[in-house]
Amino acid sequence: MSHPVLKVTGLKKAYGAIQAVGGVSFEVQPGEIFGVIGPNGSGKTTLFNSMLGQITPDAGKIELKGQDVTTLGPLELNRLGVGRTFQTLQVFGKLSVRDNLIVAAQEHSGSMFSRMFAPSDSGLGAKADALIDQFHIRHVADKKAGELSYGQQKLVDIAMAFMSEPDLVLLDEPCAGVNPSLVGGISSLLKELNRNPRIGSHSSFVVIEHNMDFVMDLCHRIMVMVEGTVMAIGTPAEIRANKQVLDAYLGS
């Protein structure tokens, strides 16, 4: 039987006396969109940073497709097929949009030495163009990414995470600071990428987001975190119906 894409077991991380994450366990299945919600300070970001190798957890285990990756750093995790987006904009401002996409995947083939003699676009031009069309950013493809509007940069940011065809993409507040009309666009793009057999085939996502309509609409399952622990895991309908969650977070 195949492994879950991501399996987190008993994850703990404390900062001094503060237990940011106190024993979190969950699994993400292939192709699943898994949402993580919770009030500020509930440990979502610490959990995320642990999964991304930015920080090393105090205890617990993180497995990627059955492989223990608890102690690996961001570079190794990316090479193993973990893509991510950031809460704040993180594009390469002085590179063109197209080059932003190319550089996002170029290090996934060959060695540093062979890349010295590789073509300028590393043979990724067609793939970059496909994503540019899918994200409807053709008209700005040759502009420097730093010159685009916030929403456009956000789209570039998300597209970059998908260039290397990752098995797992961690999206940190993809709707933060985005105007409402684009939220719907991002949602449908992510759904498309999730089932698109060409790019991002069988991609699983973990999404942190405060926009409840977005999360409820997009995610297959949702985990509610409160004070570093898991309060509930379930489908959007189950979460909506959970009395405890309503009291603690969602409100009436």
Added chain:
Amino acid sequence: MKQTKIIAGVLGLALLLGLPLLLKNYGVHLATTWLVFVIATMGLNLTVGYAGQKSLGHAAFFGIGAYTVAICLREGISFWLGVPLGALLCFAVGLGLGFPALRVQAIYLAFATLGFNTAVWLVMRNEEHYTGGNFGINDIARPSLAGFSLDGNLAYYYLVLFVGLVLAALMFGLLRSPWGKAFMALRDNPIRAESLGINTRSYTLLSFAIGAAYAGIAGALYASQVQFIDPALFTVGQSIMMYLMVVVGGPGYFLGPLLGSAVGVILPEWLRFAQGWYLFVFGVAVVLLMIWLPDGLLSIPDRLRARRVSRAASAARAAQSQGATR
């Protein structure tokens, strides 16, 4: 577009080839010095302009290259062996200097490299047995190639030009390859770069090492050109001057070092008429440049284009709104 670029390239090359024929002896010497600094700052432009690593230790590598060739020649080792040896040594030391850059960034890195420059300078000054101390090394010979002496200023100019063109072609190839994008990604956002599988560690170290090797070759050529070197040529002040050349020319622009070195090497000569005031005039010019063109001289075309695009966009908007009100 491509055609104009080729024509500009051919014209530029013709200018570089013909330039010394129009100049007197001192002018040829000055043009050679300019090319030497173009080579050195081409390396620094990789480290600073493309990879975004603030280095204030470039003159140390320039010095290491110069002393390597000077000592080689004194010990009877060929110039043609000394130059690659200097480059190799600088590459290795540059790799070493890259390690602090893995831990500290921006102004802190600048201070670390500045400390490195001072340390190298002290070695040049104090290890008299090898370096001649404060008295330096003189009578550094110019090489000959296949029986043809490069002793004359004109011949030496063409040697430096040839080496410079080869190194420029190599740099162009490197920056055009995926490495160029990786360096720029490292500069624009190292954390994001790492999250995309870019080995920021290796690229940081190599940006220092390759930049240092360019400085080493430039220094080696410089030693044989001026035929006398002492530690005063390779101080932190010189490093700052080289940094300035990169910034003035346009960091991250391939041709930036051509202009930046001209400002650093040739402009002071033109300002001789100002005599005692020349440093003042130079300083004010740099201050004004930094205010109006923080991205260097070569950012002018980009700026003009951006202005044209925004003017066209606002004109389009105006036309649209006019159409809407009608």
